[in-house]
Amino acid sequence: MKFDSTQQYVATDDLKMAVNAAITLQRPLLVKGEPGTGKTMLAEQVAESLGYPLIQWNIKSTTKAQQGLYEYDAVSRLRDSQLGDDRVHDISNYIVKGKLWEAFEAGEQVVLLIDEIDKADIEFPNDLLQELDRMEFFVYELQKTVKAVHRPIIIITSNNEKELPDAFLRRCFFHYISFPDRDTMARIVDVHYPGLAEQLVKEALEVFFDVRQVPGLKKKPSTSELIDWLKLLMADDVGARLLQERDATKAIPPLCGALVKNEQDVQLLERLAFMTRRQGRQG
The missing domain is CATH 1.10.8 (Helicase, Ruva Protein; domain 3)
Known part of the structure; x- marks a missing residue:
């Protein structure tokens, strides 16, 4: 199954080729272009065209890579222990799954959008290198490895506010959405x-x-x-x-x-x- 234009989205031939090349290579598709050229909408339409669910991770200046994997809510666990709540005996009750975990454990292939990656700290892309490469990560609190059941189709957008590291760029298929004629x-x-x-x-x-x-x-x-x-x-x-x-x-x-x-x-x-x-x- 290949990506094509939809009723809501006009994709140029070179954009369709880039999407399908990234899917074939099983590489994240890094999309750049002027704001308002449909980078975010592309992920929505790829999901619709292929019939896959869309998982969207909107990046902010304060977003950390770890949040995409999981977060351990130690404060809630401490509070529950003080209140004598039985939930404290199972640490998994305090693990908050991130968007990558959600995409990795999905029962079917999904489209994962990492939107505006350049908003985050410069180390953010490097902190995700291994997870995006190997499609797995280790949860220390649970002492277990989470592996992708189905490799997600990953689309990453950038408005070029920051330069992305070379090591990260090497792992992506790149496409610049030219302004439409x-x-x-x-x-x-x-x-x-x-x-x-x-x-x-x-x-x-x-x-x-x-x-x-x-x-x-x-x-x-x-x-x-x-x-x-x-x-x-x-x-x-x-x-x-x-x-x-x-x-x-x-x-x-x-x-x-x-x-x-x-x-x-x-x-x-x-x-x-x-x-x-x-x-x-x-x-």
Whole structure:
């Protein structure tokens, strides 16, 4: 069984090839790309396409690798011992299983998403090397080894906030999700809003890619932001004609708060519009 596009997700040929290559090699798939290009959604759609359950581990700056394996709740055990609870005699009552343990003991193959691994400490990836390589880990409190019943399909996402260690990279199959071109973007829009007026989509994409090409923009609008913007355009009945009739006197596109997310970029667009107006008067 191979991964393919789904009704909710447009996957390019090179992305489908990368997913299927990682599955064949039994290596984690490391996915990078601009925020909003569908890295997290990829894991959801791989699970749906293959018919496998999805286990999701969202990484934060405070997340430790050990939490993905298990945690021993010594505080609860101490409290129960003081209260005379019989549960204290079985230490397994105080072992909290992590997402890797959950994936390893699943009765069927699962898709395990390790989302935004670059948010964690630099040592986080190295601390998981052996577990991801050998698909097992040792639980000291129980004196037992947990081994994967079925090797999970592992998808790891990164926004490139930190460099990942070479030893970790060697164990992954890497794919960078390039920003979609206009044709691919039109297909993505059609997935989210089938039957949307062709002219509206065309004009909206013109505005969207024009904004992305503005030099000096601090944060370029992403795919997810385009989808939000289109939703607003439809809700407010802003037609293709209004977008088509835009000119230099309009500083920024209508409902631009869905596309432009900081004041520096708003000011940049306003300055560009002002300069264009002035050049028009001088001409």
